[in-house]
Amino acid sequence: GAVVSQHPSWVICKSGTSVKIECRSLDFQATTMFWYRQFPKQSLMLMATSNEGSKATYEQGVEKDKFLINHASLTLSTLTVTSAHPEDSSFYICSAPRWTENTGELFFGEGSRLTVL
Amino acid sequence: DAKTTQPTSMDCAEGRAANLPCNHSTISGNEYVYWYRQIHSQGPQYIIHGLKNNETNEMASLIITEDRKSSTLILPHATLRDTAVYYCIVKNSGGSNYKLTFGKGTLLTVNP
Numbered sequence: 704g705a706v707v708s709q710h711p712s713w714v715i716c717k718s719g720t721s722v723k724i725e726c727r728s729l730d731f732q733a734t735t736m737f738w739y740r741q742f743p744k745q746s747l748m749l750m751a752t753s754n755e756g757s758k759a760t761y762e763q764g765v766e767k768d769k770f771l772i773n774h775a776s777l778t779l780s781t782l783t784v785t786s787a788h789p790e791d792s793s794f795y796i797c798s799a800p801r802w803t804e805n806t807g808e809l810f811f812g813e814g815s816r817l818t819v820l
Numbered sequence: 821d822a823k824t825t826q827p828t829s830m831d832c833a834e835g836r837a838a839n840l841p842c843n844h845s846t847i848s849g850n851e852y853v854y855w856y857r858q859i860h861s862q863g864p865q866y867i868i869h870g871l872k873n874n875e876t877n878e879m880a881s882l883i884i885t886e887d888r889k890s891s892t893l894i895l896p897h898a899t900l901r902d903t904a905v906y907y908c909i910v911k912n913s914g915g916s917n918y919k920l921t922f923g924k925g926t927l928l929t930v931n932p
Contacts, residue, residue, distance in 0.1 A: 747922040796863045800918040811863035
């Protein structure tokens with residue numbers, strides 16, 4: 704079964720509104736989570752690293768005031784797309800690492816498809 | 821993390837083995853080879869990873885060459901549901917560095 708869950712799976716919103724996407728680790732704690740964005744027919748692009756109890760680390764070119772990340776607990780990270788515009792329409796995917804023995808596996812959520820009208 | 825090179829696309833007949841190659845000639849000694857796949861409109865799914873020994877799990881087998889400069893993911897009996905983009909990623913698994921950089925991957929199409 705899924706070990707990382709996202710909600711909502713899809714959302715449609717009007718231009719100018721804000722949208723929040725949740726990412727939960729279901730049976731393990733994650734001090735770090737990652738947020739990716741994927742445009743049609745393109746690969747996943749890392750947007751930011753979400754750190755529990757501290758500020759997120761954003762990749763170059765990603766506006767931190769546009770994409771607000773909050774990692775308030777060890778099992779939940781949220782991504783808020785503020786003042787969304789049509790160009791923000793994309794597939795947003797989160798991931799979290801889970802340790803097995805001495806290496807870790809990175810598990811991904813199901814993704815959240817955002818359509819901004 | 822070392823770069824990887826994969827074919828853009830591959831086809832495979834249902835029921836046959838699918839062998840997906842990956843070149844990672846600049847891999848360093850502490851870097852693992854990870855394979856993920858992404859079925860259309862879903863999040864990526866972990867398949868397998870390895871360091872230098874061949875690995876097998878319920879999904880696939882990973883064959884890593886002795887010099888570790890290339891590897892092959894083997895799906896022993898491909899089904900239509902295995903149609904997906906397969907990503908080969910090389911990274912250091914130590915510490916808390918779990919940022920994965922995705923390339924374009926290989927689109928595997930399993931045909932009936």
